[in-house]
Amino acid sequence: MDKIKKLFIPENARVIVISDIHGELELFKQLLDKVDFDSGDYLIINGDLCEKGSNSDGVVRFVMELEAQYPNVHVTEGNCDTLVEDLVEENPELLRYLQTRQHSILNEWLDKIGFVIGEDTSVGEIKERLTCHFSKEINWLLQLPTAIEADDYIFVHAGLEDRVDWKETERLKAITFRSFLHHTHNAGEHVIVGHWPVVNYSSDISSHKPIIDEGKKMIAIDGGNIIKKTGQLNALIIDRLNKKDSIAYTYTDSFPQFEVLEDFHADAQLTGAISYPSYELVPIKAGQHFTLCEQVETINKLYVKNEYFYQGEDGSTYAKNDVSCAQISVEKGDIVSLIDDNCSGYDLIKKNGVIGWIGKGILASHDSSHKKSNSLLNK
Ligand SMILES: [Mn+2]
Incomplete structure (x- = not known):
């Protein structure tokens, strides 16, 4: 992968990691309230801001604002966030995707400008319309790093390949890796991922809590928000005190x-x-x-x-x-x-x-x- 961002996190900082927001703006805002997010915190949004939920555009704009306002907010790309690449590259399969997806950031944008996909609409035409109105958002999504490398942690949406040099992990693999916890990596640091709902790993208990595998140096945090009917949006909270990090978590969901x-x-x-x-x-x-x-x-x-x-x-x-x-x-x-x-x-x-x-x-x-x-x- 080419897009790797280096990040220095001070030893006494609090790090909050949230992934797979999938267009659920309200749950995300509630979660930031619940963790009492403030400007001293390092906030890592670990991919999949878009798709599946009903307000992908709202999430992208809100995260762009957060990032502009707070220097310690950092974002990685998820597989769902690379949809704009299919748009820019005029992938012909995008048409079918947009016609069959109830919720997509591209459909939200088309709605906003009142454009309806017709029988003879081409991907080129959609690209032209959307880049005309949403170039800021599209360019922001296109430049997101695939991984963020800090001293003790690597943040990547889905996983790393088990290579001598983890940076040689293929980008597509890094954002689409399935069930990373069943594999191994060689990065030396803890790798924090979303993408694969943690409930998929459990046969003994139905749990959406983040899973920390100390032996494998892996932390999986996807609470299955939107993807799983009982799912939730997790926040992993790393408190870096006395050089020994303590890890906690909290979540929001939409159940009464x-x-x-x-x-x-x-x-x-x-x-x-x-x-x-x-x-x-x-x-x-x-x-x-x-x-x-x-x-x-x-x-x-x-x-x-x-x-x-x-x-x-x-x-x-x-x-x-x-x-x-x-x-x-x-x-x-x-x-x-x-x-x-x-x-x-x-x-x-x-x-x-x-x-x-x-x-x-x-x-x-x-x-x-x-x-x-x-x-x-x-x-
Ligand atoms: Mn994903």
């Missing part, structure tokens, strides 16, 4: 908050999670609320909520979605996010980034603005 009215003790038999792409199941023993199934790919035995699997046309059984198969214990007074209250006997909740089931009837609304019921399956 509820207060727990009485304790619930999880049934320890109900653990594990179904995550992409291991959706095929063999039911073993049906129950009133949960059915014991074998997950074909992993041969794990899991209790799957009855509403969350179906029989396909091929006669096989599949999970409808990523779903937790775990019950989690909660205590009176806990504040949790409600994800799905449309199932029998149990509600699906999130507590500290972990998804699980609790018995029905023990939640009281904590946020009066969200009283409608929630269902993951109907969204």
Whole structure:
């Protein structure tokens, strides 16, 4: 890769890393509030500002403003941010992409100037229109570095190849690497990535918390915001005190908050999670609320909520979605996010980034603005 930015981070600074905002401007602003972001902090936006969410243009403009206002804000490119390259290079496949994507920064821009793609519109014409109105944003996106190299950390959107010199990682690989944590690298420093939702790594627990692998010197932070129905926008917070960095995290999501009215003790038999792409199941023993199934790919035995699997046309059984198969214990007074209250006997909740089931009837609304019921399956 050619675009590598060197960065000096003072030893006593706080570093905040956020990736995969995907057009979710409000969640991003809430997250900056929640971490109490101020001008002394180093803020690294680790790629994928655009696409999938509804306000990519808003996120790009806001981050451009932040970067102009605060010298310690730094941004890397994600695979979704390189869409402007397809525009500038007049990639003919871009037309189909724009016609099939509900949310894209290029469609947002076309809407703003009132341009509708017609049958004989060419990519060249779209390029001409958009570069005329949005050259500042396009050029900003085009110049984003692929990686930021600090003394103790490398920030890159998706991953590094395991090479003697990590800088020889192909740029495309650096922004599209799948499941980086299952690989190794040779960079010597901690590599911080987004791109691959961390929940994909977990078979024992359905969790969107950042994963820190000290042995491999890897930190994965993508909370699956927008990509996963139960996802969240994570902020990794590195406090550099006394030369020993302490790492914490927090997050925002768009689920309503509820207060727990009485304790619930999880049934320890109900653990594990179904995550992409291991959706095929063999039911073993049906129950009133949960059915014991074998997950074909992993041969794990899991209790799957009855509403969350179906029989396909091929006669096989599949999970409808990523779903937790775990019950989690909660205590009176806990504040949790409600994800799905449309199932029998149990509600699906999130507590500290972990998804699980609790018995029905023990939640009281904590946020009066969200009283409608929630269902993951109907969204
Ligand atoms: Mn990505």
